[in-house]
Amino acid sequence: MALLAGCGAADPTSMERFKRTGDLIAVSGGDAGAPNACFTCHGLEGEGNGAGAPRLAGLDMGYMTRQLEGYAAGLRLHPEMEAISRRLSAADRMAVSAYYSEMPFDPLATETARAAPPIYVKGDPSRGLLPCADCHGVEGEGVGPANPALAGQPAAYLAAQLSAWRRGERRNDPGNVMTVISLRLSAREIDRVAAYAASLRGGPQRPESREASLAERRDDPRNGASAPPPHEAGPPAAADRLGYGEHLPPHPSEPSGS
Numbered sequence: 001m002a003l004l005a006g007c008g009a010a011d012p013t014s015m016e017r018f019k020r021t022g023d024l025i026a027v028s029g030g031d032a033g034a035p036n037a038c039f040t041c042h043g044l045e046g047e048g049n050g051a052g053a054p055r056l057a058g059l060d061m062g063y064m065t066r067q068l069e070g071y072a073a074g075l076r077l078h079p080e081m082e083a084i085s086r087r088l089s090a091a092d093r094m095a096v097s098a099y100y101s102e103m104p105f106d107p108l109a110t111e112t113a114r115a116a117p118p119i120y121v122k123g124d125p126s127r128g129l130l131p132c133a134d135c136h137g138v139e140g141e142g143v144g145p146a147n148p149a150l151a152g153q154p155a156a157y158l159a160a161q162l163s164a165w166r167r168g169e170r171r172n173d174p175g176n177v178m179t180v181i182s183l184r185l186s187a188r189e190i191d192r193v194a195a196y197a198a199s200l201r202g203g204p205q206r207p208e209s210r211e212a213s214l215a216e217r218r219d220d221p222r223n224g225a226s227a228p229p230p231h232e233a234g235p236p237a238a239a240d241r242l243g244y245g246e247h248l249p250p251h252p253s254e255p256s257g258s
Contacts, residue, residue, distance in 0.1 A: 022099025030092050032084040038096060046103045048154060055152045058105030060145040060205070064097035070172030077169040105152060107139070107202045114199050117192045119185070127184045132193060140200030146174065151202025158194035 024030070027044075029037035038056075042048055046057030056064065070076035071085035072093075085093065118124070121138070123131040132150075137143050140151030150158060164170040165182035173179060185193070 022095040022097070025088070025092055025096040026099055029084075030088055030096070032087040036080070036084045036087075038100075042100075046100045046105075047152075048157070050154050051156055052154070052160065054154065054157045055105065056100035057103035057152075059101060059148055060142070061094070061097045061101035062145050063148050064100060065094050066172065068093040068097065070170075073172075075170070075172040077164070105149075105202060107151070114196050117189065117196055119189055120193055120196055124184075129181060129184055132197070136197070137203075137205075139203050140197050141203040142205045144205075149202055149205065150197035151200040153198055155195045155198035158197055159190055162190045162194065 026038040026042075028034055041053035042056050043053075046055060048055035067076060068081075068085045068088065069090075071078060071081045072088075074082065076082075088096070119129060120132040123129045123134070135143050135147040136150045137147075140149055142149035161170065162178075162182045162185065165173070165179045168179075171179070182190070
């Protein structure tokens with residue numbers, strides 16, 4: 001009887017820690033409810049659904065936490081994710097982000113057969129566009145905690161996010177970097193970049209690069225699980241010099257049939 005009594009008298013502190021574990025939130029939905037369990041859209045292995053729900057496995061914890069905060073604050077619009085994020089506590093958002101960040105993501109076994117769009121590998125200085133690879137990696141592996149991996153993400157999801165930035169439906173990027181970039185891309189370029197990035201192999205995340213990282217992104221403590229160390233003084237980064245913090249008019253769309 002004493003043994004049974006001991007089993008029944010759960011330590012409230014231990015139970016609270018158990019309720020807040022990321023894996024339990026991912027499979028049960030936590031305070032968001034079972035119908036909203038993360039795995040129903042993002043998969044048991046965090047692989048995503050190949051369409052609108054992105055892969056979460058292996059992404060940076062701080063990056064994912066900031067996305068949940070953005071949904072909760074209405075800075076990133078998505079009816080289901082806004083409702084889910086608002087029902088999760090700050091601790092729960094961090095816990096589930098930590099859980100998915102520790103999931104392995106195996107690079108694709110084959111090289112992409114797609115030709116790289118010039119924007120991805122070379123950028124376009126005439127429009128103030130740095131290469132996508134500077135921040136997201138040649139293999140889509142991500143560079144530093146502020147710049148997420150693109151490899152393994154559905155092309156439809158990547159294109160939808162660029163379009164969301166263009167429409168002002170996603171406004172949680174430090175310095176408005178992606179908003180400005182999306183406005184300088186044509187619809188055709190968005191589709192090409194998204195398809196190419198989705199086909200990349202991926203790999204271990206590269207360390208942050210001062211040359212590629214805008215000051216606002218480097219200094220945002222939510223970019224990683226802990227605040228990134230300050231960079232040594234030096235010349236302005238290329239992203240700073242190109243004025244990504246400014247809001248510029250959209251680049252004209254390419255002529256039809258080109």
